[in-house]
Amino acid sequence: MSSELAMFIGIGGFGISSLSILVLLTISFPKxxxxxxxxxGPERSIMTIRAVWGEGPYGxxxxxxxxxxxxxLRHIPLRHFQRTAANIxxxxxxxPVSLHLWAIVPPTGMFIGFITACIANQFLNPA
Known part of the structure; x- marks a missing residue:
């Protein structure tokens, strides 16, 4: 693989990751x-997480x-994972499936873009 192609693939992966973060922080967050x-629920940590991290970008x-x-975690049939999901x-x-997609697709795009950029970086020639 040529270093120019690796550079364009890396920039594309970074762009996909950045776009996914932007969508996650703006469009999909109400979902x-x-x-x-x-x-x-009253005993669930998701409300504590909401109170601690707030509404900022990092939160x-x-x-x-x-x-x-x-x-x-809630779909993994092992007991440990079920308890962890119940704590959250x-x-x-x-x-609905649409809410699942709003929660899963942007983070998946973010991680795939990041991994693509990291792999493309391995093919770049040292300068």
Missing amino acids: LRQIEDLIA RLNRSCHIVLFLL GNPDAKM
């Missing part, structure tokens, strides 16, 4: 709040990571 409201990223973690929120809460 993530809906998920928080659906899974919240929104952290809260979205907790929601993605919750959505992934209500694992029996019913959610």
Whole structure:
């Protein structure tokens, strides 16, 4: 692979990652709040996470990571993961598929873009 191609792929991965973060912080965050409201309960840590991290950009990223973690853990059939998901929120809460997609797609794009940029960096020739 030529270094120019690796550079363009790396820039594209960085662009995808940046765009995904922008979508996550602006467009999809109201949907993530809906998920928080659906899974919240009196003994759940998701409300504590909301109170501690707040509404700033870093707080929104952290809260979205907790929601993605919750959505992934509640579908793993092992008991440890089920307990961890129950500590975060209500694992029996019913959610529409569209809310799942708003919670899963932007972080996945962010991580795929970041990994693509890191792999492309390995193919660049040292200057």
